[in-house]
Amino acid sequence: MSNKKQRYHHGHLSESLLQAVNDIASQFGIEAVTLRGCAKHVGVSPAAAFRHFQDKRALLTAFATRALNQLADTLAATEEAARSANHDSFHAVGMAYISFALENPALFRAMWREETIYSRDEDYLAAAERLVGYLKEGFAGTIEDEDPNDFSPHEMLAWSSVHGMANLFVDGPIASQMQQEQKIQLAESVLSELKSTCNSQ
Amino acid sequence: MSNKKQRYHHGHLSESLLQAVNDIASQFGIEAVTLRGCAKHVGVSPAAAFRHFQDKRALLTAFATRALNQLADTLAATEEAARSANHDSFHAVGMAYISFALENPALFRAMWREETIYSRDEDYLAAAERLVGYLKEGFAGTIEDEDPNDFSPHEMLAWSSVHGMANLFVDGPIASQMQQEQKIQLAESVLSELKSTCNSQ
DNA sequence: ATCTATATGTAAACAATGTTCACATCCAAT
DNA sequence: ATTGGATGTGAACATTGTTTACATATAGAT
Known part of the structure; x- marks a missing residue:
């Protein structure tokens, strides 16, 4: 340096x-x-x-794109690892999503901020589509999937609750009032509830 | 004027x-x-x-505070109306949360942005606590509540999924790719799934 | 190797923004 | 009526994003 x-x-x-x-x-x-x-x-x-x-906004868009890809990579790796270890991959993928947000709040915030990026940027859209793809494919293949091109209520429920927790843990009143450990434990038990719902059919 | x-x-x-x-x-x-x-x-x-x-940040904090209170008001009114009309108040409150975000994306974004407000501000914390209170009390009284001072997995699941959908509908790849009508329909069916889970005990 | 076109970097300038300071104006209590 | 505190003004400043004219390095053709 x-x-x-x-x-x-x-x-x-x-x-x-x-x-x-x-x-x-x-x-x-x-x-x-x-x-x-x-x-x-x-x-x-x-x-x-x-x-x-071109812009500060373009820089932030590139940053958000990279963050999206990082998250997608993490999810993919987690699923693969859990699957080959014969673990519950639904649980693993969900926790990976939340952990990513907890460990990289800045990255996590950056990737969703429509107003500060060019959300129609080609690369950004591709990265977003890649992540969304995992989720449309049955939450990265961990729950049953009716249609890989659309969100079933189950898929949407899984993603939105995980996404919601991640957001609440990073931005919001809970964020500062709960310890990291508590957050993780709460997430674990929520995911357990979810699993029974999402695999029930 | x-x-x-x-x-x-x-x-x-x-x-x-x-x-x-x-x-x-x-x-x-x-x-x-x-x-x-x-x-x-x-x-x-x-x-x-x-x-x-004192600041631009203080102004935004006041704005976020007001937004939080507006949302809390809406939820309270919705619950009251649904209850007295003998409707499903869980569904009504959940949809009200999401509709608020869809109709007032700027307000919804503002109220959670830790980095642009003084999240330790007294009034802001009070407003946040008021909203959180509704949710800790069994998602505004619409699901069974074990402990009004803490989040049960059921409560957290309900809030986080609703919060997650609201966020995804406002900021994220889905936001621009789905019509308002689709979003609402998807939310409805997700809430139906949720209801059976959250009331099952 | 030299020349040259292009990619990449610099310095200086500009407008917009948040913020402060010294001063102006109004209101309310004496 | 006077005066002190609250509220508003205008001019100034540092910081930021951005542009422009110029400088330097690199690569490919000769």
């Missing part, structure tokens, strides 16, 4: 800028992310960012 | 500023809310706002 300071060209600027967003957002929240701040964090002039992103 | 323009003192500035936030947020989104914009909307100098709110 000290010897290659003299280079006029950075080399991986767009990648580094996204990393900067991640660092700053993780430490101070997304609201604290500033274009100039990211540029300084990377050691580059503010204007340089505009060679790689 | 035209004859009382000459007064030096506004009279109800803090109230009017909140109204301005509402107007602008409803029309252009919360991200578009600007202190100067609100001041101009009210016909007052930017600095005047600081006599009534």
